[in-house]
Amino acid sequence: MTISPTDHAAPPAPSHDAASVVGWLLREGRHAPDAESLVEDFCARLIAAGVPLARCVLALQLLHPQIRSMVYFWRRGDPAIEVVTAAHGTELLEPYRTSTFAALIDEGADGMRYPLERMEAPWPYPVLGELRAAGLTDYAAMAVLFAGGRRNAVTFATDRPGGFSTADLALLDALLPALGTVLETLALRRLAATVLDTYVGRKTGARILSGDIRRGTGADVRAVLWYCDLRGFTPLADRLPREELIALLNGYFESMGDAVERHGGEILKFIGDAMLAIFPLAGDEDGGDTAAAVKALNAAADALATMAAQNAERAAWGQPTLRCGIALHVGEVMYGNIGSTERLDFTVIGPAVNLVSRIEGLCGRLERTVLTSAAFAALVEGDGEGRHQLHSIGHHTVKGLADAVAVYELRV
Numbered sequence: 001m002t003i004s005p006t007d008h009a010a011p012p013a014p015s016h017d018a019a020s021v022v023g024w025l026l027r028e029g030r031h032a033p034d035a036e037s038l039v040e041d042f043c044a045r046l047i048a049a050g051v052p053l054a055r056c057v058l059a060l061q062l063l064h065p066q067i068r069s070m071v072y073f074w075r076r077g078d079p080a081i082e083v084v085t086a087a088h089g090t091e092l093l094e095p096y097r098t099s100t101f102a103a104l105i106d107e108g109a110d111g112m113r114y115p116l117e118r119m120e121a122p123w124p125y126p127v128l129g130e131l132r133a134a135g136l137t138d139y140a141a142m143a144v145l146f147a148g149g150r151r152n153a154v155t156f157a158t159d160r161p162g163g164f165s166t167a168d169l170a171l172l173d174a175l176l177p178a179l180g181t182v183l184e185t186l187a188l189r190r191l192a193a194t195v196l197d198t199y200v201g202r203k204t205g206a207r208i209l210s211g212d213i214r215r216g217t218g219a220d221v222r223a224v225l226w227y228c229d230l231r232g233f234t235p236l237a238d239r240l241p242r243e244e245l246i247a248l249l250n251g252y253f254e255s256m257g258d259a260v261e262r263h264g265g266e267i268l269k270f271i272g273d274a275m276l277a278i279f280p281l282a283g284d285e286d287g288g289d290t291a292a293a294v295k296a297l298n299a300a301a302d303a304l305a306t307m308a309a310q311n312a313e314r315a316a317w318g319q320p321t322l323r324c325g326i327a328l329h330v331g332e333v334m335y336g337n338i339g340s341t342e343r344l345d346f347t348v349i350g351p352a353v354n355l356v357s358r359i360e361g362l363c364g365r366l367e368r369t370v371l372t373s374a375a376f377a378a379l380v381e382g383d384g385e386g387r388h389q390l391h392s393i394g395h396h397t398v399k400g401l402a403d404a405v406a407v408y409e410l411r412v
Contacts, residue, residue: 017049018174025178035060035186036081039072042179047076051168052160054136058144059101059153060183100125100141104153111142111173115163131157138163144176146184154179221335222289223348224279224296224328224376225356226265228256228303231323231364233273240320249273251310252322259303263295268347274360278348281330293330293379297389300326300370300410325363328410329356329373355405358398362407366393370410377408 024045032038035058043056056074068091073082086096096102103109103125114128117137123129131139136157144152156172158164164172230252237245256275257267265279279292279299303326311321331352338347359371377390391411395404 018171021045021049021171021175022178025175025182030182030185032182032186035070035183036072036083038182038186039074040081043074046172049171051156051171052158052164053156054159055131055155055157057155058183059105060187061105061150061152062187098126100127100155101153104141104143105151108151109143111140113141113164113169114139116157117161117163135159137161140164140169140172142172142176144180144183146180146187152180152183219335220332221348222281222330222332223335224265224281224292224330224379225333225348225352226260226275226277226279226296226299226326226328227356227360228275228324228326229360229363230273231325236320244319248320248322252307252324255306255310256303256324256326259299259306262302263299264292265296265299276348276353278333278335289330290379293328293376296328296376297380297410300328304369324369325360326370327356327360327363327372328370328376329359330376330379331355354400355398358400359405359407362396362398366396368393368409372408372410374406374408377406 021042025042029038029041032041039056039058043053046053046056054076058072059069060072061069066087067085068088069086071084071086073084075082090096091102091106100112103112114124115138116128116132119128119132121129123132128139136159138160139155139157141153141155144154146152154176156164158168236248240248252273253270253275257277260267260275260277260279263279265277267275267277269276279296281289281292307322307324314321329352331350333348333350333352335348338349355373359373363369363371371393372390377392380390389410390408393407393409395406397404
């Protein structure tokens with residue numbers, strides 16, 4: 001027998017167990033480091049309250065550029081919670097469209113209950129047949145609401161003969177507002193970190209979240225500076241459709257940015273078709289300065305290899321290819337918060353930043369791809385990996401400096 005979401009009576013007033021679990025959610029639960037930890041502790045509290053829980057699944061919707069939702073599977077007896085990441089677009093696929101999550105999140109259902117031990121095929125949702133075959137006897141699914149109406153979903157299942165009692169269902173229903181409040185706090189915390197990671201970088205984002213947001217705050221740091229720029233981008237921008245131009249830029253920044261981050265650097269900003277990044281120095285006493293410089297060299301080599309592969313694919317399709325210049329320098333910069341009273345930017349400033357941008361300008365003038373300063377070359381001089389890659393190409397004048405600067409080339 002199939003029980004529809006509207007066939008069960010409204011639950012009675014919750015038992016006294018609800019107050020203790022709600023109190024825990026609002027006192028300790030809201031301090032959980034993540035939703036995974038919260039779900040694990042929440043299920044343990046339910047069992048302690050007498051709910052015969054065998055399985056609990058939470059579908060939490062996220063505001064994230066790549067991820068639509070995180071799904072947390074708790075199963076009694078499992079050593080850890082299973083976490084599944086659902087990318088954007090999975091909501092269009094059959095497994096999701098035929099799930100109770102779709103009914104709760106997208107179709108607006110408030111809740112549903114299916115006493116599995118009294119049901120048989122055809123199943124209204126495929127998961128019900130799977131759970132019944134696994135020996136589960138009862139299933140309840142409920143919407144978890146955030147402020148503004150954003151919907152999430154949580155499901156509960158038991159293997160106790162007779163299923164959930166009326167008091168069990170009343171308790172679960174009574175906990176939803178507090179559970180939603182705590183989950184929204186965790187989701188907003190994650191959203192803040194995601195937005196900062198996406199737009200200012202992980203390390204800078206962590207500084208901002210820690211409270212370093214006052215204008216004028218900063219610190220002097222030594223770092224390897226990376227500055228790259230496209231060659232011949234203006235003619236491309238003039239003749240390519242907007243969508244093709246954006247796709248071209250994304251592919252270029254992906255090849256540069258992914259290589260920088262993979263080797264331990266941090267992207268500070270995109271400036272038109274240019275990118276500024278840093279590799280913080282750890283100190284010579286443990287070889288950290290040389291290690292950071294070699295990481296930057298390896299990142300440049302990897303980025304150019306990826307760009308070459310992208311260019312080969314573009315050429316095969318008759319599309320324009322790209323060229324770029326990369327400059328590497330090392331020096332002391334001020335890393336901090338600058339800007340107007342209403343709009344701030346975490347960035348690096350100082351003569352070293354100016355010089356690395358000027359060296360990058362030499363890439364176009366000298367028809368070279370990767371150039372470094374003498375200070376950078378000195379860092380890798382004693383390293384077997386870096387020494388053979390850098391070659392002096394003499395002294396050259398750069399804009400803004402009276403004296404010519406020594407420049408080295410990375411040949412890849």
